[in-house]
Amino acid sequence: MSNLLVTGGAGFIGSNFVHYVLEHTDHTVTVLDKLTYAGNLASLEGLPAGRFRFVKGDIADASVVDGLVAEADAVVHYAAESHNDNSLDDPRPFLDTNIIGTYTLVEAARRHGKRFHHISTDEVYGDLELDDPERFTEQTPYNPSSPYSSTKAGSDLLVRAWVRSFGLQATISNCSNNYGPYQHVEKFIPRQITNVLRGERPKLYGTGENVRDWIHANDHSSAVLTILEKGVIGETYLIGADGEKNNKEVVEAILVALGQPTDAYDLVTDRPGHDLRYAIDSTKLRTELGWTPQYSDFASGLADTIAWYRDNEAWWAPQKDATEARYRAQGQ
Numbered sequence: 001m002s003n004l005l006v007t008g009g010a011g012f013i014g015s016n017f018v019h020y021v022l023e024h025t026d027h028t029v030t031v032l033d034k035l036t037y038a039g040n041l042a043s044l045e046g047l048p049a050g051r052f053r054f055v056k057g058d059i060a061d062a063s064v065v066d067g068l069v070a071e072a073d074a075v076v077h078y079a080a081e082s083h084n085d086n087s088l089d090d091p092r093p094f095l096d097t098n099i100i101g102t103y104t105l106v107e108a109a110r111r112h113g114k115r116f117h118h119i120s121t122d123e124v125y126g127d128l129e130l131d132d133p134e135r136f137t138e139q140t141p142y143n144p145s146s147p148y149s150s151t152k153a154g155s156d157l158l159v160r161a162w163v164r165s166f167g168l169q170a171t172i173s174n175c176s177n178n179y180g181p182y183q184h185v186e187k188f189i190p191r192q193i194t195n196v197l198r199g200e201r202p203k204l205y206g207t208g209e210n211v212r213d214w215i216h217a218n219d220h221s222s223a224v225l226t227i228l229e230k231g232v233i234g235e236t237y238l239i240g241a242d243g244e245k246n247n248k249e250v251v252e253a254i255l256v257a258l259g260q261p262t263d264a265y266d267l268v269t270d271r272p273g274h275d276l277r278y279a280i281d282s283t284k285l286r287t288e289l290g291w292t293p294q295y296s297d298f299a300s301g302l303a304d305t306i307a308w309y310r311d312n313e314a315w316w317a318p319q320k321d322a323t324e325a326r327y328r329a330q331g332q
Helices: 012-024 062-071 084-089 092-112 147-166 188-197 217-230 247-257 283-289 298-311 313-329
Strands: 003-007 028-033 052-056 074-077 115-121 169-175 203-205 211-213 236-239 244-246 266-268
Touching: 003 012, 003 062, 012 028, 012 217, 028 062, 062 092, 074 092, 074 217, 084 147, 092 115, 092 147, 092 169, 115 147, 115 217, 147 169, 169 217, 188 203, 188 247, 188 298, 188 313, 203 247, 211 247, 217 236, 217 283, 236 283, 244 247, 247 298, 298 313
Parallel strands: 003 028, 003 074, 028 052, 074 115, 115 169, 169 236, 203 266
Antiparallel strands: 211 244
């Protein structure tokens, strides 16, 4: 699998994977990305020209996809519309990208006999009660709660059907919430970090009790590479680093790391349909494929992330003002 086609490779998680692969393997990478607002070519700067190529295009465009899949050894499918709030405002782009785009890719992979790995989310499982001792496993029934998570669930099921009906050589991974470099400042952790770096107060949705299972993007990347190389065709693997924190704890950790009082934040209007808790059981990935996270301690991963945003203001500053204006209009 020396030549990888990575869809959505200019986005947050995809770009981290591209950097990780080029730093830790001898693979070459072609990125296919539509460059919506969430894609940023600056996230791919400095990559070795001889091993990296960028193609601007839509994963739902079969004329673009077919040739790129044909020349690849494997397809790693990150591209997705992924912002819950945006999916509530306008669900249609989520159908176009997450359903039709995935269909276009699996058809091309089937036609050319290519290895396919599909990146998904723990949000397809819905949410858990705050006091529920259980965590999501590969056997947890799907229970999506938004146009975003429902279209991701649909894309997962397309891949599963193509494996069973057509023999597609595919695996699936569902990951918990990522944080790390190159994440758009609309997202929770980079928004709070960049607020403090600008001398502004972080914003906490509702009462801050909602729990997410955080994983550093590098750990997600290493897990995907492990599945691509060792995963059993047709299997699903859950990726998590035992990083459960509620939003209040995360904001306080950011404030402490940046030398601010732990109560120096503002409460804002909660997000519509805000899921209570996500939690991943990654036992299968760890025991069957031998994967372990580098950042098993959330504090160390957060310190790495804060350092990146402090050192890369030129990357995030152009997005910041427009993002905060939009949140102010929403009372957030």
